[in-house]
Amino acid sequence: MGDLSNPFGLAVAQLGPISIDDSRTAVVKRLTALMIEAHSRGSKFVVFPELALTTFFPRYWMTEEEAVERFFERSMPSIETRRLFELGAELKIGFYLGYAELTPDGRRFNTSILTDENAKIVGRYRKIHLPGHAHHIPKVPFQHLEKKFFEVGNEGFNVWDTQGVRIGMCICNDRRWAETYRVMALQSAELVVLGYNTPSTNIHWKEPSHLRMFHHLLSLQSNAYQNGLWVAAAAKCGYEDGFHMIGGSAIVSPTGEIVAQAQGEGDELIFANIDLAIGVPLRENMFNFAKHRRTEHYGLIIERTGAGEPLGKAPV
């Protein structure tokens, strides 16, 4: 468990837009500048966004081969990201980094890694809830082709003991699903870190634009509280070649309160000295899983993927 008397310096490094023409080297310069600022604020850990090295390419129709060629990483660290790992080891800062992973056997995942204070990769997560579609949708301003370019993650939701904290990872759309956090809370997570790229326009129905930010924060706050854990979320946002994505990077307490939130839609560091002790009374009382959960009544959560018929029978 976290050290209850010694708060943990946590930073979230929000990224502004990355243009389709930006090089990974130029992006890594921005990541290292944010890490240096995180260090100046006393951070032990910094969260970077989902797909943090390139533009959000699933918005564009292209072949998988072209996507791999232009936007996937064959190794991590890679030549361009090595500098970020070296800096992490120098500054003793662990980090979460999202990127498009091409495995040695040619599989494609939307992936994040977790490094310790020596820049050793101690954890990897491959995105499980892939939103969007695999086919081309005509007459919409942009595509959302995560189901085309990525496989569903094959390593589950895990939690790692690193830097004295039990940290779990997820990515973007995962944050909207209660199961994501509950599976990690059942592994005694104290902190869940995640990155996201969230278009502000909904291509499927006319959704009032204020709901994008509301649903984003609601997902973080409700799940932080219902699982008694800290949540830290890093956006890549702003206008990427004219396509807008929401900001709203935030650090959320196990009480559900937002303790830090980004002000703009550019590169911006937010920081909090999080007190891991805040989650303890919630996990020991209100959300004491062992004492209060009744798994014998939760069967449908596993048995059914989609909603089905009501089970209700007339009382005898």
Ligand code: ING
């Ligand atoms: N982005 C979006 C997200 O879940 C999305 C996709 C937006 C789905 C809004 C549904 C509604 O924040 C990613 N990359 O998952």
